[in-house]
Amino acid sequence: MTPEEFRAAGHELVDWIADYRAGVVGRPVRSEVAPGWVRDALDGAPPEAPESLDDVMRDLRDVVVPGVTQTQSPGYYAWFPSNASLESVLGDMASSGLGALGITWQSAPALTEMEQVVTDWLRELCGLSDDWHGAIHDTASTACLVALLAARERATGLSEARGGLQAEPSPVTVYASSQAHSSVTKGVLLAGFGRDNLRVVPVDPVTYAMDTDVLSRMMAEDVAAGRRPAAVVASLGTTGTTAFDDVPAIVAVARQHGAWVHVDAAMAGSAMLLPEHRALFAGVEEADSYGWNPHKWMGTILDCSLLYVRDVELLIRVFSTNPSYLRSTADGEVTQYKDWGIPLGRRFRAMKLWFHLRLAGAEAIRARLRRDLANAQWLARAAAAEPGWEVCAPVALQTVCLRHLPDGMTDPDTLDTHQQEWAERVNATGRAYVTPAQVEGRWLVRVSIGAEPTELRDVEALWDLCREAAGSIAP
Amino acid sequence: MTPEEFRAAGHELVDWIADYRAGVVGRPVRSEVAPGWVRDALDGAPPEAPESLDDVMRDLRDVVVPGVTQTQSPGYYAWFPSNASLESVLGDMASSGLGALGITWQSAPALTEMEQVVTDWLRELCGLSDDWHGAIHDTASTACLVALLAARERATGLSEARGGLQAEPSPVTVYASSQAHSSVTKGVLLAGFGRDNLRVVPVDPVTYAMDTDVLSRMMAEDVAAGRRPAAVVASLGTTGTTAFDDVPAIVAVARQHGAWVHVDAAMAGSAMLLPEHRALFAGVEEADSYGWNPHKWMGTILDCSLLYVRDVELLIRVFSTNPSYLRSTADGEVTQYKDWGIPLGRRFRAMKLWFHLRLAGAEAIRARLRRDLANAQWLARAAAAEPGWEVCAPVALQTVCLRHLPDGMTDPDTLDTHQQEWAERVNATGRAYVTPAQVEGRWLVRVSIGAEPTELRDVEALWDLCREAAGSIAP
Numbered sequence: 001m002t003p004e005e006f007r008a009a010g011h012e013l014v015d016w017i018a019d020y021r022a023g024v025v026g027r028p029v030r031s032e033v034a035p036g037w038v039r040d041a042l043d044g045a046p047p048e049a050p051e052s053l054d055d056v057m058r059d060l061r062d063v064v065v066p067g068v069t070q071t072q073s074p075g076y077y078a079w080f081p082s083n084a085s086l087e088s089v090l091g092d093m094a095s096s097g098l099g100a101l102g103i104t105w106q107s108a109p110a111l112t113e114m115e116q117v118v119t120d121w122l123r124e125l126c127g128l129s130d131d132w133h134g135a136i137h138d139t140a141s142t143a144c145l146v147a148l149l150a151a152r153e154r155a156t157g158l159s160e161a162r163g164g165l166q167a168e169p170s171p172v173t174v175y176a177s178s179q180a181h182s183s184v185t186k187g188v189l190l191a192g193f194g195r196d197n198l199r200v201v202p203v204d205p206v207t208y209a210m211d212t213d214v215l216s217r218m219m220a221e222d223v224a225a226g227r228r229p230a231a232v233v234a235s236l237g238t239t240g241t242t243a244f245d246d247v248p249a250i251v252a253v254a255r256q257h258g259a260w261v262h263v264d265a266a267m268a269g270s271a272m273l274l275p276e277h278r279a280l281f282a283g284v285e286e287a288d289s290y291g292w293n294p295h296k297w298m299g300t301i302l303d304c305s306l307l308y309v310r311d312v313e314l315l316i317r318v319f320s321t322n323p324s325y326l327r328s329t330a331d332g333e334v335t336q337y338k339d340w341g342i343p344l345g346r347r348f349r350a351m352k353l354w355f356h357l358r359l360a361g362a363e364a365i366r367a368r369l370r371r372d373l374a375n376a377q378w379l380a381r382a383a384a385a386e387p388g389w390e391v392c393a394p395v396a397l398q399t400v401c402l403r404h405l406p407d408g409m410t411d412p413d414t415l416d417t418h419q420q421e422w423a424e425r426v427n428a429t430g431r432a433y434v435t436p437a438q439v440e441g442r443w444l445v446r447v448s449i450g451a452e453p454t455e456l457r458d459v460e461a462l463w464d465l466c467r468e469a470a471g472s473i474a475p
Numbered sequence: 476m477t478p479e480e481f482r483a484a485g486h487e488l489v490d491w492i493a494d495y496r497a498g499v500v501g502r503p504v505r506s507e508v509a510p511g512w513v514r515d516a517l518d519g520a521p522p523e524a525p526e527s528l529d530d531v532m533r534d535l536r537d538v539v540v541p542g543v544t545q546t547q548s549p550g551y552y553a554w555f556p557s558n559a560s561l562e563s564v565l566g567d568m569a570s571s572g573l574g575a576l577g578i579t580w581q582s583a584p585a586l587t588e589m590e591q592v593v594t595d596w597l598r599e600l601c602g603l604s605d606d607w608h609g610a611i612h613d614t615a616s617t618a619c620l621v622a623l624l625a626a627r628e629r630a631t632g633l634s635e636a637r638g639g640l641q642a643e644p645s646p647v648t649v650y651a652s653s654q655a656h657s658s659v660t661k662g663v664l665l666a667g668f669g670r671d672n673l674r675v676v677p678v679d680p681v682t683y684a685m686d687t688d689v690l691s692r693m694m695a696e697d698v699a700a701g702r703r704p705a706a707v708v709a710s711l712g713t714t715g716t717t718a719f720d721d722v723p724a725i726v727a728v729a730r731q732h733g734a735w736v737h738v739d740a741a742m743a744g745s746a747m748l749l750p751e752h753r754a755l756f757a758g759v760e761e762a763d764s765y766g767w768n769p770h771k772w773m774g775t776i777l778d779c780s781l782l783y784v785r786d787v788e789l790l791i792r793v794f795s796t797n798p799s800y801l802r803s804t805a806d807g808e809v810t811q812y813k814d815w816g817i818p819l820g821r822r823f824r825a826m827k828l829w830f831h832l833r834l835a836g837a838e839a840i841r842a843r844l845r846r847d848l849a850n851a852q853w854l855a856r857a858a859a860a861e862p863g864w865e866v867c868a869p870v871a872l873q874t875v876c877l878r879h880l881p882d883g884m885t886d887p888d889t890l891d892t893h894q895q896e897w898a899e900r901v902n903a904t905g906r907a908y909v910t911p912a913q914v915e916g917r918w919l920v921r922v923s924i925g926a927e928p929t930e931l932r933d934v935e936a937l938w939d940l941c942r943e944a945a946g947s948i949a950p
Contacts, residue, residue, distance in 0.1 A: 001560065001561040001562050001834065001835070002561075003492075003493040003494070003496040003497040003561070004493065004497075005561070006489075006492065006493050006496065006561040006564070006565070007489060007490060007493035009565055009834075010489030010492065010493065010565065010568070011486055011489055013489075013565055013568050013569060013572070014481075014482060014485030014486055014488075014489055014568075015482060016569075016572070017478075017481065017485065017568070017569075017572030017573075018478040018479065018481050018482035018485065019478070020572060020573065021478040021481070021572070022478040022479075030581075031581070031583070031584050031585075033584050033585075035580070035584070035805050035808040035809045036588070036808075037584070037588075038584055038585045038588035038589065039588040039589075039591055039592055042588070042589060042592045042829075043592055043595075045599075046596035046597075046599055046600050046832065046837055047596075047832050047833045047836050047837060048836055048837050048838050049836045049838060050833075050834055050835060050836040050839065051833045051834065051836070053565075053834065055833070056829075056830060056833050056834060060569060063585065064573070064585045064589070064826075065573070067583070067584050067585025067586075067588070068573065068575040068582075068583040068584070068585050068586060068823075069575070069576065069581070069582050069583055071574055071575060071576045071582075072574045078582075079576075079578065079582070082574070082576040082820075083574075084571065084573075084574025085476065086476040086477075086478070086480070086481040087476050089481070089571045089572055089574070090481070090484055090485065090488055090528075092567070092568075092571040093485070093488050093489075093492070093567075093568050093571060094488060094491075094492075094535060096559065096564045096567040096568060096571075096776055097488070097491070097492030097495060097496070097564055098492075098495065098539070098540070098543065098559075099546055099547045099557070099558075099559025099564070099776060099777075100543040100544070100546060101544065101546045101554070101557040101777065103554065105510070106505075106506070106544070107543075107544050107546075107553075107554070108506070108542070108543040108544055109506050109508050109510070109512070109513050109542045109543070110506075110508075110513045110538065110539045110542025110543050111542075111543060113511070113512075113513035113514040113517070113542070114513065114514075114517060114539070116514055117514055117517045117518055120518075121521035121522075122521070124520075124521055125521050138613060138818050138820075139818035139819055139820045140819075141817060141818045141819045141820075142817055142818050145817060149665055152667070159667075159669060160664035160665070160667070160669055160670065161664070161669075161670050162669055162670065162671055163646065163669040163671045163672065164640070164664075164667045164668045164669020164670070164671070164672055165639070165640045165641045165667035165669070166640045166641060166643050166646055166647060166667060166668065166669065166672070167646065167669055167671070168641050171638065171641055171642065172641060181798075182796035182797075182798040182819070183796070183819055185796065186794070186796050186817075189635035189636070189639075189793075190624055190635070190793075190794075190817065191667065192627070192634075192635070192639045192640035192641060192666065192667030193639045193641065194634060194635055194636075194637055194638040194639020194640070194641065194642055195635065195636050195637065195639070196637055196638045196639070196642070197638065197639055197641070239798070295820075301571055301574060302574075302576065302820055302822055303818075303820060303821070303822050318664075318665075319661070319665075321657035321658070321660065321661050322657075323656075323657040323714070330510050333510040333511075334510045342616060342617055342620060342661075342665065342817070343613050343614040343616045343617050343778075344614055344615075344616045344657070344658055345557075345613075345614045345616075345770075345777055345778060346778075347777055347778050348543075351539075354517075354531075355531060357521065357522050358522045358525075358526045358530070358531050359476065359484075359525055359526065359528065359531060360476070360525060361522050361523055361524045361525040361526070362521055362522060362523050363523050363524060364525065
């Protein structure tokens, strides 16, 4: 394809994107396609001859769009916000158009140095000191694995350079709460610690935050039994209920045993941009690593997950490679992000953060986050005031956890089924999408407010819809 | 930013991309900026108020473009091709504009099912049987780590579900040639095997392919000593010289000990699209995993790395997570790519492959690959016929490894320095970029042909430039 052919096609695609975004409000929020429907529609022999842009765009409209959940819709309250701000889409386009290759500093100095600039900007905007060094990863799962690998190597005195974890004389352990994200367990397993060496710390039954007294006891018992605590993962804003672990208490306990503290604030981290909510992040400055995702609530398009560490020298010792074909004369003076994580090659991901922050400005981003927090408080108050409804977890941020308790329905399992049923009725309307979750054994419905276009009137309409759906189920 | 503001900005950016690509030939191929120059130019306080698109575009032109190596230039012969075909850029734009969230099948059925369609298309185009199941990862480093983790778990009977690698009673080992990519060593270390358990197998001094007799001996010795071979990584198209390991021989040896065979064809895999070159890939069908990167020579924009496995059930056992908030009624019937690798969330990466294959067509892609192979043969013949020049490795594909041997220069270290010097003189002209590499202790210069716009006349001009540069160095 020549640049001129691209120009024509690119203009058509930009118009399509603008039209799609303008028209997203009318579409069913949850994709209603059956398993296999998209595959059947798109399958066939591999294309041998070029097809027309018209044919591709037709499938984009008729198959792909109905085949995705509309995460950019004001009616999207599922999982967590996954905003793809149009400012960041422009940055992503610039990154793609440029086609730069990030393997070493030399292959694209600007790709490396812009990543330093934007991770520093966000560090400053979050009020973190310049002891922290940031890099962009794809997701919080990867960032957590990177932190756990660094912790493993610190605890074992760089065992990877010798016989590996398998040659270690005594077990190395990791701690996280029962409400930590599934990626923590996954990271522990992938890093080779083994499930037997993951201590699942119980949570407070009201706040769902880690019980740090139990953590302290577990760590002491492990040490007494000859095991070595490598890491504690603290969750700020759990997936179930946006619960906040007590990081200062966790840091204090972990320090006694030299364990690494990784703070996972994948969704909630955006709130650190708000000075008035920074108390929720107390203690982060004392941790060893801190991860959060601009690609969630803040809205820099997926995939854009930040991991900050304090001991970058250790990180480099764990992740570095230096083959001859990647060396250059600049090596001693520059940052090589390949040595800060798993992949060698990287996209110019900094560009989407850079476009987003410059074209939107931090003040407008903060205003939007504050709007969402206010909307969540409105919903929480409305539900708390309504007979038969329960706000069943503290509303620390923008996620409201609801249970509907119809008169006379007292059997716990029946109540669990009821929550899933009314959520399904809401979702089946196509006007909104909420996701149920099981928290400490009981089902509730999460309303995660914070899609970019969601205004108070949308949340009011959602609340009507929830009551209508729950009320329509015969007892 | 509203859809209408995006429309205006998007059109401007599309024009910029088309102009940039049309004008890339006039730019210095290697970025010549000094360490810190980009950072100094872009740094400052985080943006509080919105800035204009004009300001951002000015920095894009004046700072970012000179700050990257021009991988899309016809003069780009460094590392390996990193083509960003404009067809795939369109697909990436569609992916960004849609802003879909790939965490489960339910969150974006089309994102999952299109990935099945395009990985199947490429499997068919490469002549692999339908025993293989593919997924898109960011890079070959990640794909290799995923394969090594699967191998680790197969060899240890799923030790992650018990005490982890650290509780294993006897060491588990991995094998790769001395010419394997640096990501193999990195993967072995990150997976916890430890450097002591990586067996670096020597290569044939002429072909640079793994010496499989030594592999066989190493594995037998390890088994005799009570160690357990978990995996052999076979390289097809090594980074240094595009050497091809003997996969059938490796598979035969590995099978005796139940070891997993991962085939890393990150760059060379594109050649499997050419039936007449498929003999180079003999034995792949019998391996356990096979990875290659459409984002290199084939030209589907970074990041787009494919990993195919045969035992997908094992992969899912190693990588699956199933928390309540990610469950849906479709779970039993659909593919959940979150259980096929490290990250939970995924971009709609299939879109760039889908646009690329449909808009370009496989036949045109094959024609371009054949052009590059012919150009490499032309350069190899020209250099072999020229006194004082040596083609110092077999030209299996599109990378030609050159050494200039001036009359009377016989000291090996002086010769090594000379190679680096003439390469530097070529690169300093700005007209081309080649990268030196150390292969089995000696420096050579790699000319990796295959940038999308590189035609024979460009390779002819490069050859003139190489002779001129080498000839200009006083003995």
